[in-house]
Amino acid sequence: MGLIGGVLIVYSAAPRTRLILATTTSTVDTGLLDYLKPYFDLRFHANLTWLYLGTGQAITVASRGDADILLVHDRVKENAFIQSGNGSHRVTIMYNDFLIVGPATDPAGLANATSAMDAFQKIAVAGDRGQTKFVSRGDGSGTNALELRMWTKAGIAPKGRIWYLDAGSGMAPTLRIANEKGAYTISDRGTWLKLKSEMADSLQLTVLYEGDRDLLNPYGLILLNQTKYPNTNWQLAEDFFLFLISDEGQRLIGDYRVGNQQLFTPLFGIPETIGLPPETGEVQYWVAKLTENHMSPPSWVPASAGGQGVGGA
Numbered sequence: 385m386g387l388i389g390g391v392l393i394v395y396s397a398a399p400r401t402r403l404i405l406a407t408t409t410s411t412v413d414t415g416l417l418d419y420l421k422p423y424f425d426l427r428f429h430a431n432l433t434w435l436y437l438g439t440g441q442a443i444t445v446a447s448r449g450d451a452d453i454l455l456v457h458d459r460v461k462e463n464a465f466i467q468s469g470n471g472s473h474r475v476t477i478m479y480n481d482f483l484i485v486g487p488a489t490d491p492a493g494l495a496n497a498t499s500a501m502d503a504f505q506k507i508a509v510a511g512d513r514g515q516t517k518f519v520s521r522g523d524g525s526g527t528n529a530l531e532l533r534m535w536t537k538a539g540i541a542p543k544g545r546i547w548y549l550d551a552g553s554g555m556a557p558t559l560r561i562a563n564e565k566g567a568y569t570i571s572d573r574g575t576w577l578k579l580k581s582e583m584a585d586s587l588q589l590t591v592l593y594e595g596d597r598d599l600l601n602p603y604g605l606i607l608l609n610q611t612k613y614p615n616t617n618w619q620l621a622e623d624f625f626l627f628l629i630s631d632e633g634q635r636l637i638g639d640y641r642v643g644n645q646q647l648f649t650p651l652f653g654i655p656e657t658i659g660l661p662p663e664t665g666e667v668q669y670w671v672a673k674l675t676e677n678h679m680s681p682p683s684w685v686p687a688s689a690g691g692q693g694v695g696g697a
Contacts (some may be wrong), residue, residue, distance in 0.1 A: 403620045405434040406442040406451035408526055409554035411603075414574035414647050419640050423632070428623045438525030438554065446470065446606075449613040453621040454606040455628075457526035457572075459660075462604040470613075471606040475666050476655040477628050478637050478648040479602040482530060483576055484593040485559070486568035491515040494568075500596035504538040507568050511547030517567035518542065521558045522550035526601075531570050534598065563589050572601050574647035581643045600658055602651065605629070626677055628652075629670055634682040653685035 411417050412434065421432045435445055439456040446454045447470050454471070456462060465471045484494060484503050492510035497503035510516045520542075521528040535542050542548040549567065551558045555575040562569040566588070573594075580587055607625050610618045627633045634650035641647065651658070653667045671681045671689045681687060 400617060400620070401429060402431045402433060403453065403617055403624055404451045405432065405453055405455055405624070406437060406446045407434050407455040408439045408442060408457055408603075409436060409556070410457070410527070410572045410575050411455060412436050413554065413556045414578045414640075415642065416574070416637070416640055416648065420628075420633075420636060423636060424624060424627050427627065428620065430620055430623070432624070436554075438521070438523040438528065440524030440526075440529070446608060449608075449616060451608075452616045452618070453608065453624055455603060456606070457601055457603045458529045459602065459604065460529070461526075462606060465606060469609055472609045473607040473625070473666060473669070474604050475629060475653075475663055475670065476602045476651050476660060477605045477634075478651050479600060479658060480573045480648050481594065481601050482527070482570050482599040483573055483591050484568060484570050484599075485562070485576065485589045486516070486592050487566040487588065488590045489566075490592055492568065494592040497593050500534060500593065500598045501538045503593040504534050504540065508538070508540045508542065508545075508547075511545060514547075517547045517549055517565055519549045519551050519558055519562040519565065519567045519569040521555065521569075522552045523554065525554075527555060527570065527572060530599075530601070534570075537598070559587075559589070563587055568592075574642075577642050577645050577647060597659060602655065602658065602660060603648075622673075626670070626674055626679055629681070630674055631680040631682045650682065652682060653689065 417434055424430060424432050435451060439458045442454060442456050443461055443465055445451050462474060466474050492506040494503045494506055497506055507518050520531055551561050555571055556579050558569055559571055559579055605625060605628055607621055608616050629652040634652055637648050637650045656662045667689055671685060674681050
């Protein structure tokens with residue numbers, strides 16, 4: 385046994401069959417990884433394990449070489465990880481979106497918000513009047529980073545204000561705190577749907593704003609630099625990379641549901657469809673890799689996309 389980033393890991397008798405994924409809390413809270421694990425483990429005779437962390441902490445753990453592969457959702461930090469030489473490849477594999485949730489009484493009037501930025505401004509105004517509170521994850525996660533960018537865009541510095549509460553915890557606990565206090569918060573759709581299915585009527589919060597492009601939530605899969613981290617299980621990490629971008633993996637991601645609602649939309653090879661930069665070089669590289677390993681790309685990415693080029697996200 386050992387501790388990595390405060391998480392207890394039980395080592396198997398055959399350590400090279402074990403893959404350590406450093407990931408954000410939402411992929412765990414939603415049940416997505418529990419759903420994908422048996423498919424991957426069976427196909428590759430593996431034991432997929434993961435570190436349950438916010439994106440910032442997950443990237444820190446990977447930077448120390450204490451994980452084999454990364455699955456996170458903060459594009460700025462992902463790009464910095466690649467540019468620093470810690471990661472060798474990165475692609476966008478899926479997305480969902482963020483929701484602003486709060487009490488049904490909606491004291492801030494988000495029902496009349498014209499944009500996500502406007503919604504945040506309304507929460508601040510109502511908070512300054514003593515009418516409401518906002519619970520932030522405050523944990524350096526991708527969700528927390530998105531929230532802070534939205535406050536900046538809205539021209540508001542929330543920290544230190546009496547209505548702004550810093551939970552310092554994952555998404556599900558933050559939602560529970562907001563529920564107890566009748567406060568607003570921001571959540572990824574997947575975790576929200578999973579918690580709603582579990583808490584049923586005891587979850588008093590409701591979705592009050594959604595659908596803004598600023599609230600899109602793409603997830604990046606990053607392969608660590610083998611030269612910099614020679615002790616990582618790079619072969620199994622590459623297998624996991626190929627599995628998630630393959631037709632099978634992308635179909636499984638799209639098929640995963642809670643309460644008959646889809647939690648994630650597969651996106652490998654087509655990030656530009658939601659306004660992200662194209663990843664042409666990486667797509668070419670990985671389609672060729674899929675072919676070499678007798679695997680198929682998803683139907684929306686033709687096999688002819690494979691080639692010799694390789695590039696960053």
